[in-house]
Amino acid sequence: MISFMNRRSFLAGGAVFAASPLLPPFMSVALAERKQAVVRVDVDIANLDPGNRIGTVDGNVILSVCQTLARFDAGKLTWSNDAAKEIKQISETEYTFELNPGQMFTDDYGEMTAEDVKFSFDRFITGDAKGKKLAYAEDLGTLDKVEVTGKYTGRLLLKHPSPALWLIGLCDASGAILSKKATEALGDKIATQIIGSGPYRLAEWRPKEQFVLEINPDYKGAAKAHFPRILAKFIAEPKTALLSFQGKELDFTAVDPSSAGEARKVEQAKVIEIEGIDYTWISLNVEKGALADPRVRQAIRLGIDIDMIIAGAYGGAVSRAKTLLAPGLIGAWPEAPLYNRDLEKAKALLAEAGQTGLSVSFTCLNEAVPMATAQIVQANLAEIGVTVTINAMDSGAYWAMGSDDKSKDLELTLIQYLSKFDPSFQTQWFLSAQVGLWNWQRWKSADFDRLHAEGLATTDTAKRTQIYVDMQKLLDESASCVWITHGRNFFIHADWLKPCLLPNAMNWQYEYFGEA
Amino acid sequence: MKAVAADISDKPSPARWRRIWRDRNGRLGLLFMGLVLLLALSGLILGADPNRIDIPQRLAAPSLAHWLGTDNLGRDLTARISAGTRSALTLALLIVAASAFLGAVIGTAAGLFGRWLDWIVTAIFDTLSAFPALILAFSLVALYGTGRQTFVILAILIFLPQFGRLARARAQALRHQSFVEAERLLGVHPMVIVLRHILPNIAGPLIVLAGMNIPVVITFEAGLSFLGLGVQPPASSLGTLIKDGFIYMSESWWPTIGAAGTLALATLGSTLLAETFRDILDPKSATDVEGRA
Numbered sequence: 001m002i003s004f005m006n007r008r009s010f011l012a013g014g015a016v017f018a019a020s021p022l023l024p025p026f027m028s029v030a031l032a033e034r035k036q037a038v039v040r041v042d043v044d045i046a047n048l049d050p051g052n053r054i055g056t057v058d059g060n061v062i063l064s065v066c067q068t069l070a071r072f073d074a075g076k077l078t079w080s081n082d083a084a085k086e087i088k089q090i091s092e093t094e095y096t097f098e099l100n101p102g103q104m105f106t107d108d109y110g111e112m113t114a115e116d117v118k119f120s121f122d123r124f125i126t127g128d129a130k131g132k133k134l135a136y137a138e139d140l141g142t143l144d145k146v147e148v149t150g151k152y153t154g155r156l157l158l159k160h161p162s163p164a165l166w167l168i169g170l171c172d173a174s175g176a177i178l179s180k181k182a183t184e185a186l187g188d189k190i191a192t193q194i195i196g197s198g199p200y201r202l203a204e205w206r207p208k209e210q211f212v213l214e215i216n217p218d219y220k221g222a223a224k225a226h227f228p229r230i231l232a233k234f235i236a237e238p239k240t241a242l243l244s245f246q247g248k249e250l251d252f253t254a255v256d257p258s259s260a261g262e263a264r265k266v267e268q269a270k271v272i273e274i275e276g277i278d279y280t281w282i283s284l285n286v287e288k289g290a291l292a293d294p295r296v297r298q299a300i301r302l303g304i305d306i307d308m309i310i311a312g313a314y315g316g317a318v319s320r321a322k323t324l325l326a327p328g329l330i331g332a333w334p335e336a337p338l339y340n341r342d343l344e345k346a347k348a349l350l351a352e353a354g355q356t357g358l359s360v361s362f363t364c365l366n367e368a369v370p371m372a373t374a375q376i377v378q379a380n381l382a383e384i385g386v387t388v389t390i391n392a393m394d395s396g397a398y399w400a401m402g403s404d405d406k407s408k409d410l411e412l413t414l415i416q417y418l419s420k421f422d423p424s425f426q427t428q429w430f431l432s433a434q435v436g437l438w439n440w441q442r443w444k445s446a447d448f449d450r451l452h453a454e455g456l457a458t459t460d461t462a463k464r465t466q467i468y469v470d471m472q473k474l475l476d477e478s479a480s481c482v483w484i485t486h487g488r489n490f491f492i493h494a495d496w497l498k499p500c501l502l503p504n505a506m507n508w509q510y511e512y513f514g515e516a
Numbered sequence: 517m518k519a520v521a522a523d524i525s526d527k528p529s530p531a532r533w534r535r536i537w538r539d540r541n542g543r544l545g546l547l548f549m550g551l552v553l554l555l556a557l558s559g560l561i562l563g564a565d566p567n568r569i570d571i572p573q574r575l576a577a578p579s580l581a582h583w584l585g586t587d588n589l590g591r592d593l594t595a596r597i598s599a600g601t602r603s604a605l606t607l608a609l610l611i612v613a614a615s616a617f618l619g620a621v622i623g624t625a626a627g628l629f630g631r632w633l634d635w636i637v638t639a640i641f642d643t644l645s646a647f648p649a650l651i652l653a654f655s656l657v658a659l660y661g662t663g664r665q666t667f668v669i670l671a672i673l674i675f676l677p678q679f680g681r682l683a684r685a686r687a688q689a690l691r692h693q694s695f696v697e698a699e700r701l702l703g704v705h706p707m708v709i710v711l712r713h714i715l716p717n718i719a720g721p722l723i724v725l726a727g728m729n730i731p732v733v734i735t736f737e738a739g740l741s742f743l744g745l746g747v748q749p750p751a752s753s754l755g756t757l758i759k760d761g762f763i764y765m766s767e768s769w770w771p772t773i774g775a776a777g778t779l780a781l782a783t784l785g786s787t788l789l790a791e792t793f794r795d796i797l798d799p800k801s802a803t804d805v806e807g808r809a
Contacts, residue, residue: 239763262766312571312589366744368763372588375749379569390749391661 036229037497037513040241040253043395044208044234048194050176051123051134054399056418056506057232059173064213064230064510066176066196069097069117070166071223074500074512077421079171082221083112083197085152092161092459093144099152104218105179106201112177114154118146119180121156129187135402135437138428139174140165142456160457163464164422172420172507199225199511208234208396213510226514236395237367242492245269251497252513255490256369258315263492270495274505276318276487277326279426280416282362282377284480287442288411290355297479299349300360300412303384304377304482305341313372318485323472324426326486330461331423331468337476346384359387364414366392373414373484388412405436413440416487418506423468427452430475441480448474535796542792548785555778556605559598566595567750575768585770587760597774600752604782607664608733611671612726618672619679620722624714626680627687628706637684641677649674649736657745667746671736675729682725686718720797727790731783738779754779 046054050062063071071082081087085100103112124140127133142162147155158165169175182195194202199221203214213230233249235241238256245253246266255263255271263271282304284297291297306320323336350358362377364370371392378388401407417438419426428434431452432444448471455467475481489505500512536542559566570590578585584593626637647655653670660666690696690713699709734754740746741755749756754775761772 237763242766259766308569308571312569312574368588368760371749375589376569378750379567392744392748394744 034496034515035227036231037227037499038231038233038249038251039499039508039510040235040244040250041211041232042234042236042238042241042254043399045192045205045211046396046399047191048202049128049134049190050120050173050178051128051136051139052191053136053173054402056508060508060510061202061211061213062173062176062194062196063507064198064200064225065194065202065216066178066198067103067112067219067221068171068175068177070171070175071221072171072502072507072509074509075502077167077503079166080222082223083117083177090155093158095156095158096149097154097156100220101152103197103220105182105195105197106216106218107182107195109179109182109195112179112197113151114148116180117154117177118148119183120176120178121146124174129184133433136174138431139169139172139425142169161459162456163459164424164456167422168420168425199223200230203229210234223509223511225511227510230510230513239368245492252491252493252499255492257317257488257490258313258369260317260490263490266492268495269492272489272491272493272499272501274489274491274501274503276485276489277329277419277421277504278416278487278506279321279324279326279419280414280484280487281321282482282484283410283413283415283441284482285407285410285413285440285442286478286480288409289360290353290358291360291411293353293355294479295349295353296355296358299346299353299355299384300381300386301339301479301482302342302346302349303386304380306339306482306484307341308380309373309376309484312376313369314485317490318488321483321486323483324430324475324481325423325468325472326419329419329421329423331455331465331472333469333472336472339482341380343384350384350386356385357387358385359389360411361391362388362412362414363391363393363398363410365398366394370414377412377414401440402438407436407440408442410440415440419504421504423464424452424456427455427468427471430471441478443475443478443480445474445478536789536792539792539795541788545785545788545790545792548781549789552601552605552778552782552785555598556601557598559595559602562594562598564592564595566591566599566752568592568595575764575770577768577770584774585768587757587771588764588767593757593771593774596752596757597754597778600754600757600775601778601782603747603752604734604737604754604779607668607671607737608730608786611668611675611733612729614668615672615675615729616679616722616726619676619681620683620715620718622676623680623683623685624687624710624718627684628691628710628714630688634684637680641680644673645677653740653745662745662748664747664751667737667740670740671733674736675733678729679722679725682721683718686721687714690714690717724790724794724797727786727793730790731786734779734782734786754782 041057043055043057045061046058048058048062053059053062067083069082069084069087070079072079083099083103084097086098088096090096099112099114105112121140121143124134124137125143142158142160142165144157144159149155179195183190186193197219199216199219200213201216202211204212210231210233215225215228235244238254239259241250241253242255242259242263244250260271284291284300286292310316310318310320322338323333325331325333362374364374374390378390381388417429429438430448431439432449435442435444451467451471455464458464458467493499496516498514498516500509501507568591573586573590574588576582576586582592582594584597587593587596622637626634652674656666656670696709696713737746738753738755741753742759746755747753757771757775761775765772
């Protein structure tokens with residue numbers, strides 16, 4: 001006979017039961033809620049179509065809801081098979097794959113087959129159902145075609161060798177495998193309703209409020225999620241997010257660099273600090289009015305005091321950027337020129353361009369750091385006779401300018417884009433084809449476009465480095481970008497939580513979130 | 517004829533104005549508004565530039581150089597609060613005056629001439645009142661962008677119907693009064709009747725309503741600026757100062773204290789003054805001022 005309870009365990013259990021009301025209320029709540037992690041997202045879900053996603057919030061949801069042929073390992077840039085049972089490299093331009101059988105899409109959309117892989121990747125080659133080019137088409141731009149060779153098998157044929165294909169394409173959100181049946185049935189609704197076969201399913205989304213990821217019990221891959229639920233609350237303002245964390249409404253949130261010191265004082269919490277590879281800059285629309293004159297752009301670049309922005313808007317918590325690619329990345333350009341403020345030269349350039357009483361708009365997000373930056377720029381440029389009108393926008397309206405040519409009337413714009421570890425991901429937004437989408441400078445260069453294509457096809461690291469340095473030189477000559485910082489990422493999390501981030505800090509792997 | 521008119525007049529008189537000081541709330545209101553005015557003028561007197569950025573001094577505590585400390589960009593808070601207060605008071609007075617004037621003109625015309633004009637005016641007032649203020653604000657900002665001009669138009673649209681309705685109701689009541697009828701029978705021009713009898717008789721309630729609306733406009737402006745829809749940077753507003761102060765509260769609470777305290781003083785002071793005006797000028801709600809003094 002097996003005894004389930006003896007006298008000692010009965011007494012111990014009774015003592016715990018009797019003492020339980022004396023526990024602090026938050027402890028009992030915390031113990032009861034470990035079935036979920038509550039995270040904060042700074043922008044709401046905007047588009048869950050992998051090829052038209054708006055930012056990393058969308059990308060992180062897509063990667064937790066969908067499978068990819070191979071998935072990034074926890075917190076690393078290495079990868080392991082996910083939907084694929086096997087992937088073989090036949091040559092520099094050919095891969096074969098075999099899917100695991102029995103991988104079911106949620107909502108009764110059936111089993112994943114090689115046809116679904118072909119359908120998902122073909123969209124990046126031929127465009128969406130209406131033939132419109134996807135915003136992230138360049139991620140899989142080296143794919144020539146996908147061939148289906150069996151129910152679960154197929155071939156990926158590339159136009160040329162591609163060192164970045166896995167890093168920014170197949171393992172990332174662009175490599176998400178969609179259900180052909182679901183995508184065709186849903187039409188435009190895939191922007192808000194994603195059907196996948198990954199570790200989680202999107203169970204609920206209340207716009208501008210929160211979304212809930214619930215574990216997908218039918219997921220067959222290796223990245224089984226720890227938490228049954230991930231609750232993501234939308235809080236735009238980072239300072240408000242920190243207050244919410246202090247109020248124990250959140251378990252994980254990014255922290256504004258200027259609040260890192262305060263975050264470190266929070267009890268029962270840990271702060272993660274990751275050197276940034278992203279890029280924040282002021283874009284100058286080269287097609288707009290006086291800004292079409294490079295001398296005016298150069299004058300504005302010399303009129304802005306970046307060190308003052310770093311000290312005033314960022315509280316000195318980040319370092320200054322000189323160019324697009326952050327130190328340590330392929331293509332980093334340590335010798336990039338540093339443009340320190342030179343009022344006399346700036347005024348002389350404006351005079352040479354025949355500009356007096358110039359007025360420009362400065363568009364930015366309506367948040368603390370961008371607003372502080374905007375006011376510093378406004379004060380800086382006033383000293384060279386340029387009047388700046390600040391146009392602060394909420395995040396929805398601001399990021400909506402990345403489509404349908406809505407950015408054409410921008411003049412000066414404060415932008416922060418996120419990076420990945422292959423430089424081609426960063427350079428793609430400055431291509432001529434991105435004008436009207438994410439190239440808000442509207443600067444076009446055939447040489448830049450050609451070099452980008454060369455960089456994608458070059459496997460030699462030294463050659464690639466030189467290509468990306470040359471591209472940055474072209475950007476520098478255009479004077480269409482005033483670089484501010486690559487940032488530094490700070491996160492705060494409850495001490496019981498073990499969040500999982502890729503080294504770029506912005507790709508959160510919800511499926512690998514666990515308990516410390 | 518003038519004696520008849522005086523019987524029902526709500527016109528303010530010097531004697532009535534003097535009674536403000538004899539009322540406890542009136543004295544408090546005057547004191548608070550005096551402080552607010554002093555603060556509003558202090559920036560001009562001290563000559564500090566409210567927009568001068570001084571990063572090394574960011575979020576500094578009060579000192580001799582910066583009496584109320586500095587904000588997140590090292591700008592002098594005394595100068596910024598002073599500028600924000602001037603802006604709030606100027607906007608409040610401008611909006612209330614414009615709303616009262618337009619409301620009086622439109623409401624009086626509707627009340628006196630009636631028929632289709634009354635129907636149209638009432639329909640417009642009802643439509644404007646039906647819009648929640650914030651929804652109207654978001655709509656106008658989406659159409660015309662943020663800024664002082666948009667805010668002034670928005671606020672006039674919001675406050676105009678109150679004055680218009682009051683003027684219309686009073687005009688309707690007055691148009692059949694014997695002294696108005698008598699003037700009309702004597703062939704006096706309608707405009708003269710309006711200027712000589714109608715407007716003076718509706719001035720009292722309008723002044724009371726205007727006074728009551730001043731703190732509402734001040735808080736409305738601060739609220740919209742807090743949301744980023746009102747006064748735009750670098751111009752200072754009590755609302756933006758409170759918002760910035762809230763964001764940097766953990767590093768320095770001086771910006772919040774200064775701006776929120778000023779807003780509280782301004783709204784409380786103007787409310788107390790307006791209530792005293794109402795007690796004195798509006799016979800229907802008048803209370804025994806001396807009894808409370």
